[in-house]
Amino acid sequence: MNIEWQGAQDIKDIYGCLIDTELNVSVEARDQASAVITHAQMQKFAGLGIYTYNLPEAWGGLGWKYAPWGHVLEKIGYLSLDVSFPFLISVRMSFITALLAVQRADINDVYIKDLIEGKKAGAFAYTENADAFSFLSCAVPEKGAEYYVLNGLKAIVTGAETADIFLMFVRAETADIQVFLVRADDPGVAITPRAMHGCRSTGIATVEMVNVRVHKSRLLIATDGLSFAQRYFLNCRRALQTTLFLGRARAVIEATLAYLHTTVRHQRPLIDLQHVQALVGEMYILLESARTSVFYALNRQDRAESDPYWDSVSSSAKYQAVEAVNKIAALALNVTGGWGYTESSGIGRAQRDFASLIAGADPQEKLKVDIGIQKIHEMEMHNQRCHQ
Numbered sequence: 001m002n003i004e005w006q007g008a009q010d011i012k013d014i015y016g017c018l019i020d021t022e023l024n025v026s027v028e029a030r031d032q033a034s035a036v037i038t039h040a041q042m043q044k045f046a047g048l049g050i051y052t053y054n055l056p057e058a059w060g061g062l063g064w065k066y067a068p069w070g071h072v073l074e075k076i077g078y079l080s081l082d083v084s085f086p087f088l089i090s091v092r093m094s095f096i097t098a099l100l101a102v103q104r105a106d107i108n109d110v111y112i113k114d115l116i117e118g119k120k121a122g123a124f125a126y127t128e129n130a131d132a133f134s135f136l137s138c139a140v141p142e143k144g145a146e147y148y149v150l151n152g153l154k155a156i157v158t159g160a161e162t163a164d165i166f167l168m169f170v171r172a173e174t175a176d177i178q179v180f181l182v183r184a185d186d187p188g189v190a191i192t193p194r195a196m197h198g199c200r201s202t203g204i205a206t207v208e209m210v211n212v213r214v215h216k217s218r219l220l221i222a223t224d225g226l227s228f229a230q231r232y233f234l235n236c237r238r239a240l241q242t243t244l245f246l247g248r249a250r251a252v253i254e255a256t257l258a259y260l261h262t263t264v265r266h267q268r269p270l271i272d273l274q275h276v277q278a279l280v281g282e283m284y285i286l287l288e289s290a291r292t293s294v295f296y297a298l299n300r301q302d303r304a305e306s307d308p309y310w311d312s313v314s315s316s317a318k319y320q321a322v323e324a325v326n327k328i329a330a331l332a333l334n335v336t337g338g339w340g341y342t343e344s345s346g347i348g349r350a351q352r353d354f355a356s357l358i359a360g361a362d363p364q365e366k367l368k369v370d371i372g373i374q375k376i377h378e379m380e381m382h383n384q385r386c387h388q
């Protein structure tokens, strides 16, 4: 697959008008109010087929894998001044593929069509203020195990504010992780919007469950829900999720260039100063090297060459891309003076949005630790084999 940037015209032809009228014109007001992108807005994009690229052909989709889908997200990130939009799209799409992976015809019949058409929306309720091995949220079967009672608090759930259903990861009686389908309108479910530093229109919220009683048919994964979480939520999305940020980072560089061309200091446009040119070069080096590793990782995923449960190449790509986009935003602010710091430049908002992945999709520092541990272990195993 060609990973060279080809421009975003193909995606602009389909969604550009809607992105401008529904999202770009109102981005500042929405960000200031931490207002969520609504169901109705998302449904308009669904109507144009935004959930069909990564959708299996059996469900009427194009069956595109991670890398081509990543290119679509990158282009949407480039076109949308609001990073929250492609972020939300990527979560909703991953939710559909995760639900399909459960292979429950009864569940699919009820939900999948509505999810694809944007009439309903799903979110992943995984993180709580604890390691997965010590989750406090739990499911207790009632006598006879016809029903389960769920309790717990999920701390940060993207898209929860407008979600109808959740993939809910909870501790079973055995301390194993189970996955339930929980509905936003189940009695005992409370969704509370959270004020965030960036990505403010994704509708991030806490999801609390107090004695939520669900039928056993809602138990989607009975054992080893942790592997399911890695395979269909965390590991598979780690590199993918950065693509939309890379698209926005490109737009930030272009906005910076426009400013540098039109701003004159010492009788010369800033763009003519060699130090400024070097900075522009540095931004492109950061962007293109991050893209190279991200699309390399996604292509490996597509060829089924990556570890589906925890892949160090995808994790490295995520790490590198997040470092890169955050540095690009900082460099842009370095050369755009007071204008860069105004709200209307969009650079400050991008900087806040880019910071979301310092913690999201596994914190940067934790990735370093986990990659280090894995590589040390691999080396030790290799040495042991050599000495046998």
Ligand SMILES: Cc1cc2nc3c(=O)[nH]c(=O)nc-3n(C[C@H](O)[C@H](O)[C@H](O)COP(=O)(O)OP(=O)(O)OC[C@H]3O[C@@H](n4cnc5c(N)ncnc54)[C@H](O)[C@@H]3O)c2cc1C
Pocket: 123, 124, 125, 126, 127, 128, 129, 130, 154, 156, 157, 158, 159, 199, 204, 356, 357, 359, 360, 361, 362, 363, 364, 365, 366, 369
């Ligand atoms: C924008 C955004 C969207 C999100 N969306 C969702 C969502 O939709 N659903 C969901 O369930 N969750 C979501 N999350 C939560 C996200 O997955 C978690 O924030 C992330 O997994 C980290 O978990 P944590 O916050 O508990 O931090 P931890 O992993 O507990 O880490 C806390 C801090 O300790 C450090 N640390 C941890 N372990 C080590 C170690 N061994 N050595 C050194 N340092 C360490 C980390 O670097 C980090 O700074 C989202 C988060 C963000 C920011």
